[in-house]
Amino acid sequence: MNLSPAARAVFVELLVHGPLSRAEVARRLELSPSVLTKLTRPLLAEGFLVEEPGPAGVPGRPSVPLRVEPARRAYAGVKLTDSELFAVRTDLGGAVTAEVRLPLEGHEVGRVVGRIAEAVALLPGDEPPAAVGVSLAGPVSRADALVRHSPFLGWREVPLAGLVTAATGLPAVLENDVRALTAAVHWFGAAAGRGTFALVTIGEGLGCGIVVDDRLLVGTAGVSGQIGHLAIDDRGPICERGHRGCARAYLASPSIRRTARAALDRPSLTFEQALDLARRGDPVARRIFDEAGLALGRIVATIANLIGPEVVVLSGEAVHMHEVCEAAFEAALGEHTHWTSEPVEVRVQPFAFTEWARGAAVVALRHDLGVA
Amino acid sequence: MNLSPAARAVFVELLVHGPLSRAEVARRLELSPSVLTKLTRPLLAEGFLVEEPGPAGVPGRPSVPLRVEPARRAYAGVKLTDSELFAVRTDLGGAVTAEVRLPLEGHEVGRVVGRIAEAVALLPGDEPPAAVGVSLAGPVSRADALVRHSPFLGWREVPLAGLVTAATGLPAVLENDVRALTAAVHWFGAAAGRGTFALVTIGEGLGCGIVVDDRLLVGTAGVSGQIGHLAIDDRGPICERGHRGCARAYLASPSIRRTARAALDRPSLTFEQALDLARRGDPVARRIFDEAGLALGRIVATIANLIGPEVVVLSGEAVHMHEVCEAAFEAALGEHTHWTSEPVEVRVQPFAFTEWARGAAVVALRHDLGVA
DNA sequence: GAAGTTTGTTCACCTCATGAATCTTTCTCC
DNA sequence: GGAGAAAGATTCATGAGGTGAACAAACTTC
Incomplete structure (x- = not known):
């Protein structure tokens, strides 16, 4: 698209933070109002931005919110x-x-x-x-x-x-x-507009993405957010790498399936079936998902204590298990959050296969x- | 000092990364060489920078390294x-x-x-x-x-x-x-010149400072790096907040002193005396410091897995205990580092009371x- | 309808970085 | 030892991109 740095900043601000008047964008980006006239003109001319009807009933010249035209590209x-x-x-x-x-x-x-x-x-x-x-x-x-x-x-x-x-x-x-x-979560998802947050994904594996001051944390050699083998409990289940009680062993859906099959003695049980049993109150399945919730709460608390994000977003193929283990999750999050802080805000981003x-x-x- | 942003960047580059020629600074900051002539001139005139004899034996006009004059301010x-x-x-x-x-x-x-x-x-x-x-x-x-x-x-x-x-x-x-x-560690200490690192301090309490891309991580409401109550082992000693086996309970010098006094039945033992006993091979004291080393290794591994820093620096009043518990520390660090990565580089910054x-x-x- | 308020625009100006050209000072090769 | 190459440092015209003042526009409030 070949935007100048200033034009890019304006466009991204409008894209992520919704319709905003020129004056408001100028204030947010600490630019003079005049430069906004100049920067938005070509973007309006090319159809990347459109003007919207503004709010009425406030004194002063009415503002004209600008909105990104999504269909443009x-x-x-x-x-x-x-x-x-x-x-x-x-x-x-x-x-x-x-x-x-x-x-x-x-x-x-x-x-x-x-x-x-x-x-x-x-x-x-x-x-x-x-x-x-x-x-x-x-x-x-x-x-x-x-x-x-x-x-x-x-x-x-x-x-x-x-x-x-x-x-x-x-x-x-x-x-x-x-x-x-x-x-995607940063710009258009549950953390839209937040400058500092963490995403935790639950599914086949565990993942974690961290954004600090609107910048994705990359880490040395491209490695960061490795929460899969965070130690939860030295006496817990064993993961594929031989760790006792690490996060994967409690939380990854294959681990949960494996544990449920063994505990319930049903060798062909699926993850979804196990989740369903827990929903219906089966004590064995409940226990497994409660422990998963405890592990998740501990992981989120550890991230929050270390980074201090505004919000932690949960997602991934298995994120719907959160509703089942929510109580255990909240308890563990509260218990492991540093005592001087309030527990971090947690948002669940519903997961579609796309x-x-x-x-x-x-x-x-x-x-x-x-x-x- | 009222520097323009560009002049500030140049000055900081010279301050942190030692004597550098104008051409080298221009390359690092992605500026044209000409702007360096202009920016360094007033700094040289005012005595903030001085020219140094450059290296000989290379083709081309010899470079003139510039150095910050520390005594200037x-x-x-x-x-x-x-x-x-x-x-x-x-x-x-x-x-x-x-x-x-x-x-x-x-x-x-x-x-x-x-x-x-x-x-x-x-x-x-x-x-x-x-x-x-x-x-x-x-x-x-x-x-x-x-x-x-x-x-x-x-x-x-x-x-x-x-x-x-x-x-x-x-x-x-x-x-x-x-x-x-x-x-201080970032600019002039063990992490000088590193863009992404973590500092862990051991002493009366545990502290952690995190720098990402040369920027100090502040966290929501100014809170980040809360490692004091990171859970290490559900069966460990109890900290002042009633957590079993949290980081403080293993590592903070008052906790170590308390544990050593109880285990050795010497109610007036100091931290330094306990450390000295461990140095000399007393099995009880050794065990206490080995467990502290394990806890520290686990903390450092957790930080490294999550953030991916270039280096983790250890400091604080009690950092000299590292030499005593180094083996246990290294073992725990290796064990808890994510299996796809090498253990993070660790540097001990000797601690003076100043x-x-x-x-x-x-x-x-x-x-x-x-x-x- | 006058006064007040805020948005948006125009325009002259100014700061600051660039890029080409040039000068400087060394090393290397013949 | 001289020519040429190489890299650093400097000068200067140029241009991009911002600011600030002034002003027009469009609304509310009194």
């Missing part, structure tokens, strides 16, 4: 798993306008890239997306556009973004899945706007 | 405890050039402020310091220059910085003690330079 986001691929098309406001789901046949790089291109082409829409974002689990070097290591695809040092650009003819960006989701891909699309959007 | 730093006050004078390079220690007679605000002014006046030096920094434990609102709450002084909402300015006639800044020390006050002086220095 589209983005594609693709999330890779070991067996399939989710693709979505979103507008400028991060809203999903189309979705596609394709199985992956094998993990050979060329085949997967072909599938990605296919999925992007299948997404209905008037114009081609302005950029494509791709996300997957595991360490990713965004700067080098390189998949460092993907355990479930068996990849090492794959320059995926370049290959996707070659296959689609579109600018492509690569990002770790949790970080991509964090970006969420991961939407995160990737938001990364594409941010890239297109030139946001680091 | 002085700062005062004051640390308050419940019973006494430590004051230091430092130069621009954060080096301590004088120190004073005064007992506090009572905790009445006016008396304490008078003592601070007295101590600052007592510090020998040619010119008065350019600014005074004051640090103390507990929540401090730096923006409002307000001590929110000081448990050991019995203060609430005391506008200390304003009072110190009134009493000394010097600009005064207020900061939490751990954060002040973090600032360190806290030096931190306060560095806060004054940063304030004087206009660094947030």
Whole structure:
């Protein structure tokens, strides 16, 4: 989109913080009002911004709120798993306008890239997306556009973004899945407008993305938010790495399924079935989910004590278990929050199966706007 | 000092990253070489910078490294405890050039402020310091220059910085003690030049300061780095807040003293005596410090997993215990570091009793330079 | 309808970084 | 030892991008 730094700041402010008058944006960004006239004019002319009817009944010249026109531009986001691929098309406001789901046949790089291109082409829409974002689990070097290591695809040092650009003819960006989701939550999700927050995802694994002063925490060698093996209790269940009572062993859905199967002696029980049993008051299932809630509360409290976020957002494929284990969660959060502070605000972001891909699309959007 | 943003960036780069040529500074700050000529000229003329003999033996015009002249300006730093006050004078390079220690007679605000002014006046030096920094434990609102709450002084909402300015006639800044020390470690200590690191202090209490991308993490309501009550083991010793096996109970020097007195049945044993027993191989004392090392390793691993710092610096009055519990510390750090990462680099910053006050002086220095 | 208030615009101006050109001072190669 | 290469430092015209004052616009309040 090629925006000047000031124009970018104005556009992002309007995108994330909703319709705002020029005067209000000037105050927030500590700019003089005159510069807003200048910066918004071309954006209005090109249709990226539109004027809205303003509030009435206040003294002074009525303000004219400016709003980003979401339909003005589209983005594609693709999330890779070991067996399939989710693709979505979103507008400028991060809203999903189309979705596609394709199985992956094998993990050979060329085949997967072909599938990605296919999925992007299948997404209905008037114009081609302005950029494509791709996300997957595991360490990713965004700067080098390189998949460092993907355990479930068996990849090492794959320059995926370049290959996707070659296959689609579109600018492509690569990002770790949790970080991509964090970006979406930051701008358009439960943490919209918050400067400092943490996202905790619960599902096949545990993930954590941290945003400090509106900047995503990357960490040395691209590693941060590793909460999977946080020690909860030296006597708890054993995780795949042999740790007793670590966070994964209590919380990850495969661990919960495993524990429930063993405890209930039902070898084919699914996670959802176990959750249902707990909902209906089965004491064994209840206990398992209560302990999961305790672990989650402890994790959130640890993050909150250390970082001091404004809010902690919960998401992930298994986040709906929160309603079942809420009491235990709140108790553990309160108990482990530092005594001088109030427990951190917690928000549950309902999870749709397109969420991961939407995160990737938001990364594409941010890239297109030139946001680091 | 009233520097333009660019001049400030140049000066700080030279202050923190040692002597550098103009060309090198231009490259690091992504500025054109010409602007460096312009920006450094007044700083050289006023004696804040001096030219140094450069390296020989390389092709091209020899570079002229620029160095900050530390003696050009002085700062005062004051640390308050419940019973006494430590004051230091430092130069621009954060080096301590004088120190004073005064007992506090009572905790009445006016008396304490008078003592601070007295101590600052007592510090020998040619010119008065350019600014005074004051640090103390507990929540401090730096923006409002307000001590929110000081448990050991019995203060609430005391506008200390304003009072110190009134009493000394010097600009005064207020900061939490751990954060002040973090600032000193960041610019002139074991993390000098690192962009992302964590400081963990061990002493009467546990503290943690976090710097991300060269910016101090403040946290909502000014609260972050609360590691004191991190849960280590549900069966461990009990801390003053009634938590079993929390970090304080394992690591804070009063807890260690208490545990050692009870276990060895020596009611008047000091922390240093217990440490000495451990050094000499006493099995009871060894065990106590080994467990402290395990707790510390676990804390550092947790911070490293979450933040991904380049280095974790250990400091505080009791940091010398690290040498005694190093093996246990390293073992716990390795065990609790996420399996995909190498253990974080750990540096021990030797602690002098002037360190806290030096931190306060560095806060004054940063304030004087206009660094947030 | 006059006064007051706030928004939005225009315009002259000013700060500050850039980029090209140039000068300086060394090393390397022949 | 001289020519040329190399890198640092400087000068200067230029331009981007912001500010501040002045003013117009559009509404409320009295």
